[in-house]
Amino acid sequence: MTEIADLDTPCVVIDMVKVEANLQRAQADADANGYKLRPHIKTHKLPRFAQRALALGATGITVQKLGEAEVMADAGITDIFMPYNVIGAQKLKRLRALNERITFSVTADSPDTVAGYAARFAEAQKPLAVLVECDTGGGRCGVQSPAQALALARQIAMAPGLVFGGLMTYPGRGKFREADRWLGDAKALIEAAGLPVKVVTSGNSPDMWHGPDSVVTERRPGTYIYYDRMQVAFGAAKLDECALTVLTTVVSRPTPTRIVIDAGSKALSSDTGGVAGFGAVQGHEEVVIAALNEEHGIIELAEPSDWPRVGDRLQIIPNHVCVVSNLFDVVNLVGGNGEVETVPVAARGRVA
Amino acid sequence: MTEIADLDTPCVVIDMVKVEANLQRAQADADANGYKLRPHIKTHKLPRFAQRALALGATGITVQKLGEAEVMADAGITDIFMPYNVIGAQKLKRLRALNERITFSVTADSPDTVAGYAARFAEAQKPLAVLVECDTGGGRCGVQSPAQALALARQIAMAPGLVFGGLMTYPGRGKFREADRWLGDAKALIEAAGLPVKVVTSGNSPDMWHGPDSVVTERRPGTYIYYDRMQVAFGAAKLDECALTVLTTVVSRPTPTRIVIDAGSKALSSDTGGVAGFGAVQGHEEVVIAALNEEHGIIELAEPSDWPRVGDRLQIIPNHVCVVSNLFDVVNLVGGNGEVETVPVAARGRVA
Numbered sequence: 001m002t003e004i005a006d007l008d009t010p011c012v013v014i015d016m017v018k019v020e021a022n023l024q025r026a027q028a029d030a031d032a033n034g035y036k037l038r039p040h041i042k043t044h045k046l047p048r049f050a051q052r053a054l055a056l057g058a059t060g061i062t063v064q065k066l067g068e069a070e071v072m073a074d075a076g077i078t079d080i081f082m083p084y085n086v087i088g089a090q091k092l093k094r095l096r097a098l099n100e101r102i103t104f105s106v107t108a109d110s111p112d113t114v115a116g117y118a119a120r121f122a123e124a125q126k127p128l129a130v131l132v133e134c135d136t137g138g139g140r141c142g143v144q145s146p147a148q149a150l151a152l153a154r155q156i157a158m159a160p161g162l163v164f165g166g167l168m169t170y171p172g173r174g175k176f177r178e179a180d181r182w183l184g185d186a187k188a189l190i191e192a193a194g195l196p197v198k199v200v201t202s203g204n205s206p207d208m209w210h211g212p213d214s215v216v217t218e219r220r221p222g223t224y225i226y227y228d229r230m231q232v233a234f235g236a237a238k239l240d241e242c243a244l245t246v247l248t249t250v251v252s253r254p255t256p257t258r259i260v261i262d263a264g265s266k267a268l269s270s271d272t273g274g275v276a277g278f279g280a281v282q283g284h285e286e287v288v289i290a291a292l293n294e295e296h297g298i299i300e301l302a303e304p305s306d307w308p309r310v311g312d313r314l315q316i317i318p319n320h321v322c323v324v325s326n327l328f329d330v331v332n333l334v335g336g337n338g339e340v341e342t343v344p345v346a347a348r349g350r351v352a
Numbered sequence: 353m354t355e356i357a358d359l360d361t362p363c364v365v366i367d368m369v370k371v372e373a374n375l376q377r378a379q380a381d382a383d384a385n386g387y388k389l390r391p392h393i394k395t396h397k398l399p400r401f402a403q404r405a406l407a408l409g410a411t412g413i414t415v416q417k418l419g420e421a422e423v424m425a426d427a428g429i430t431d432i433f434m435p436y437n438v439i440g441a442q443k444l445k446r447l448r449a450l451n452e453r454i455t456f457s458v459t460a461d462s463p464d465t466v467a468g469y470a471a472r473f474a475e476a477q478k479p480l481a482v483l484v485e486c487d488t489g490g491g492r493c494g495v496q497s498p499a500q501a502l503a504l505a506r507q508i509a510m511a512p513g514l515v516f517g518g519l520m521t522y523p524g525r526g527k528f529r530e531a532d533r534w535l536g537d538a539k540a541l542i543e544a545a546g547l548p549v550k551v552v553t554s555g556n557s558p559d560m561w562h563g564p565d566s567v568v569t570e571r572r573p574g575t576y577i578y579y580d581r582m583q584v585a586f587g588a589a590k591l592d593e594c595a596l597t598v599l600t601t602v603v604s605r606p607t608p609t610r611i612v613i614d615a616g617s618k619a620l621s622s623d624t625g626g627v628a629g630f631g632a633v634q635g636h637e638e639v640v641i642a643a644l645n646e647e648h649g650i651i652e653l654a655e656p657s658d659w660p661r662v663g664d665r666l667q668i669i670p671n672h673v674c675v676v677s678n679l680f681d682v683v684n685l686v687g688g689n690g691e692v693e694t695v696p697v698a699a700r701g702r703v704a
Binding site: 008009010011042064065084085087088090091109110112113116135139140141142143144249250251252253254255258260262265266267269270271272291293294295296298309310311322323326327328329349351352 | 360361362363416436437439440442462464465468491492494496601602604605607610614617618619621622643645646647650662674675678679680703704
């Protein structure tokens with residue numbers, strides 16, 4: 001039996017007991033509050049976790065790249081939503097192939113994007129479902145007003161080969177009430193024009209817990225499967241619910257306060273999301289990584305200490321797990337009995 | 353013939369004319385100023401670029417991980433330095449196997465690290481060369497004083513199976529004169545004790561250009577092969593010498609000033625190194641990426657503009673190329689005639 005002590009560092013360690021609890025808690029919240037869960041697999045990129053969420057009651061999955069969708073479809077997942085403008089001949093060809101294999105849907109936020117879909121699907125046997133992406137305060141993609149949402153919904157509905165699938169947003173941090181009002185206004189406007197809005201889908205893990213009073217029919221949390229220091233700072237989880245850590249070795253103790261570990265920005269990423277430092281030591285969460293080079297993490301203790309020694313191992317809770325998963329070819333799943341199973345991160349590096 | 357226009361986005365594009373010029377300029381500087389060049393391959397992770405630098409006159413290569421060394425040794429590279437404390441039974445076994453295949457050397461900055469090497473190499477046919485890592489102001493690993501350097505050099509020299517290989521530092525930013533004094537003092541002290549210091553090796557690209565008045569015998573620049581916005585900010589290069597860009601597609605123009613591209617933190621990383629923004633548009637270098645999500649880069653123009661349109665392609669000069677290389681399975685090498693060759697990033701993801 002392989003155990004954590006047998007693993008070489010740096011590597012990713014995933015606590016399967018916490019993963020299961022995190023998946024179940026989210027599905028229970030969805031069931032209690034009457035929304036559908038469509039988990040985003042960009043966080044873990046593992047077919048088995050997508051399948052487990054579906055077994056617990058998820059309505060389908062979310063991906064951000066066609067390459068991720070292809071990996072998940074190959075693994076037998078049959079309902080995938082990709083909230084992205086798919087642009088260009090090569091991607092539209094792959095999109096059409098995916099739509100022929102499984103239930104697939106995408107978004108658009110411009111007439112140009114819709115025109116691209118319409119040209120590719122005009123002759124298709126099976127139409128493509130296209131949702132309108134709405135900028136409800138997040139400041140990323142999306143139409144800027146409910147009137148624009150209506151215009152785009154009409155363009156989709158009128159195009160041969162396309163069907164209008166509803167409204168999608170990635171809300172601004174803490175702006176879910178603003179998003180709700182925006183989406184409610186757009187839904188009313190579009191339905192008054194005779195187009196039913198069957199799906200209103202919203203993103204991100206922190207906003208999952210806001211209760212039942214929403215026009216949103218479906219949520220797309222991703223990070224909730226593992227959580228991380230950013231999610232804890234957002235109030236979405238507690239530190240002891242964080243399921244993914246990076247196992248590291250102390251490689252240097254140059255001074256009584258300085259610790260250097262063998263995980264740097266190529267293992268933890270430089271993401272901070274406004275959190276102090278670049279990761280925290282599990283079990284000593286007040287001890288944070290002060291600086292990262294590519295292959296070194298540098299910790300400065302507040303007081304001189306003999307702990308930890310060169311060769312000691314520390315588990316680091318990352319700031320942002322989604323980018324950490326993407327840096328490792330494999331992750332190590334640790335069961336309740338301590339047994340480790342090493343699995344490839346199947347959709348890692350699917351950049352396009 | 354494949355050209356840039358045939359590539360799907362996001363992807364890495366490397367201008368081979370600039371690469372060759374960057375390699376040649378560094379080797380010419382080394383030759384003119386009497387130091388040896390030992391390029392760090394963590395930036396590109398490609399055997400062909402290691403081999404090209406060697407053909408131009410480099411004395412060997414530098415790696416940061418055993419996995420990188422194994423890939424390079426498999427590709428026929430025969431002289432590799434790894435400036436890192438190698439800790440733990442699994443890595444020490446791989447280290448010994450590498451040292452039997454090729455000319456290999458490592459560093460130590462603590463008695464514990466040296467003791468680990470000594471235990472593993474006591475019975476070895478071929479000894480391991482160990483350099484003492486010195487903290488000359490960089491604040492990362494390294495002994496804290498020339499007296500500590502002497503003590504560690506003596507421990508190495510006395511251990512069966514080890515040979516003292518010299519002094520190594522990764523200097524603090526802009527602190528090369530401070531590093532020089534430190535290393536000169538340590539060299540004098542160690543040589544006065546009867547141990548020759550044959551190699552004094554120093555890191556990083558910006559410090560490469562400081563001229564001949566140095567105790568340093570060897571330099572280990574990495575980023576100089578591609579350069580990036582951080583190197584330009586450090587004064588190490590000009591923007592038009594940056595050889596690596598990320599080719600992206602504009603996927604959304606939600607407002608007259610906002611541009612969203614299909615490269616986010618999983619393509620460009622969140623590294624800033626103190627530079628404004630997360631990358632600049634090649635040919636419009638005043639246009640920078642203001643914010644990144646995982647799969648979106650967000651640009652805010654100073655003035656409303658019709659340019660660029662949805663579907664247009666932009667080449668982004670990254671802040672930090674070393675972490676970008678590590679995010680892509682393949683890169684696209686573009687020759688002077690525009691022909692593209694796509695090659696795997698052989699040592700990508702070799703985290704341990």
